[in-house]
Amino acid sequence: FNFPAMVPMWIYPIALACGNTFVWKPSSHTPGATQLQAELWKEAGLPDGVFNVVYGGREAVSALLVHPQVNAIQFVGSTPVGRTVFETGTAHGKRVGAYTAAKNAMLVLPDADMEFTADAAVAAGYGSAGERCMAQTLVIGVGDAADRLRPLIEERIQRLKIGPGLDPGMDMGPIYTAEHRASIVEWIDKGVAGGAELVADGRRFSRPDHPDGFFLGATLFDHVTPEMEIYKEEIFGPVLGIVRVATYDEALALINGHQYGNGTAIFTTDGGAGRRFELEVDVPMIGINIPIPVPAGYLSFGGTRGSAFGDLKMRGEDGIRFFTQEKMVTLRWPEPGRREKLSLVFPGNS
CATH class of the missing domain: 3.40.309.10 (Aldehyde Dehydrogenase; Chain A, domain 2)
Structure with a gap:
């Protein structure tokens, strides 16, 4: 049923590698693959609280969408639900990528x-x-x-x-x-x-x-x-x-x-x-001449129009950007003992 092991593995390894803790709410139709992965992470020694699984229905989804400690959400499922996830999540200040139906x-x-x-x-x-x-x-x-x-x-x-x-x-x-x-x-x-x-x-x-x-x-x-x-x-x-x-x-x-x-x-x-x-x-x-054009694993994955909501795709470079809060730092180290005169000109590189 739409690869309940493979598709999450496109998401959470990137989230974890970027330094996040992760909460996975799986489809209620396919909990077995989720549980097995959680048990394997536990057996491998991943610290408690890094990889988390939440089972449930609509109430579990709703709680994640509004929780103040959830900063970013990726969703895979139907278009009506994906639209709701995107609209609710972004309304609560979260970064959301919803990857939905196809034809x-x-x-x-x-x-x-x-x-x-x-x-x-x-x-x-x-x-x-x-x-x-x-x-x-x-x-x-x-x-x-x-x-x-x-x-x-x-x-x-x-x-x-x-x-x-x-x-x-x-x-x-x-x-x-x-x-x-x-x-x-x-x-x-x-x-x-x-x-x-x-x-x-x-x-x-x-x-x-x-x-x-x-x-x-x-x-x-x-x-x-x-x-x-x-x-x-x-x-x-x-x-x-x-x-x-x-x-x-x-x-x-x-x-x-x-x-x-x-x-x-x-x-x-x-x-x-x-x-x-x-x-x-x-x-x-x-x-x-390729019938199922799933990009190579290091490339991003996602659709357009009613097949996706959000400005970043899943996996690849977009996946890194999605699960990272970028910082831009501007540095200047004046030469010791040298002070330039006061200037109201916008700082440059000279």
Whole structure:
């Protein structure tokens, strides 16, 4: 569920290295990874009070947002909650970075290697059962790209092995809760009701050997349009939608005009097209023939528009700045025994 070990590890090592104590309020859905890390820090000899874990719901979040000894807050989660965290935290004088929802799209030009692109689309759309903020959930095909790409995606969907995540050879595991599985099913229902063509229906999938498992198959929609709810909102599940456009400019306008802007990608064999996309797309994390454009660990991570609130990104140099109160010190050491005459001129370097 959006990497409950890895993502916090992008945050708290920097906070600690910059000399801060740290309070972690984890998602109530994934407390195990948090508890294990706290126990390992304790076992390693980290002094009490340096790394702290607080469990709870809204009341725990509210207390942290207004506590006078909390100076900075980073949040990862939904856009409505992230907006509240940002507005409340900053209103109480805190530095806040809120990294929120996404609806990532990969643009496919007709010259792309379609076999390679199909592999990338299936991996990016259905890996982690789609429960990650960097999943590619829309494939925008330019010209005849969608006609050639769709059968290749269908073929790969049929080969996916879905089952318990710890079993050898599985490609996709279960959804993390029954409630979230039901939510994804509702989104698929909305897609059908909205007029999208349901090419592969993950609702039909079952594992008779695990009748109580929260499994879903891979779902593929075609002819998704910007008016549809499944185009507008993050589903956070194994649901991929194909959007068809006539030109590169139309595809670019869709990406730049979306309410979310987290990650994006272009698939092409034309270096000039890749360079143009890099310059023109209004999304911070960009892949060129890379389906999930998570930057290298020493670089910063974050989105724009409804995908992030705050002026600094997570990780990298921005992470250092976020968890540091910078000081600018101006020094002057007069020569011993020498006193210059009084001057009202602003001090300089001479």
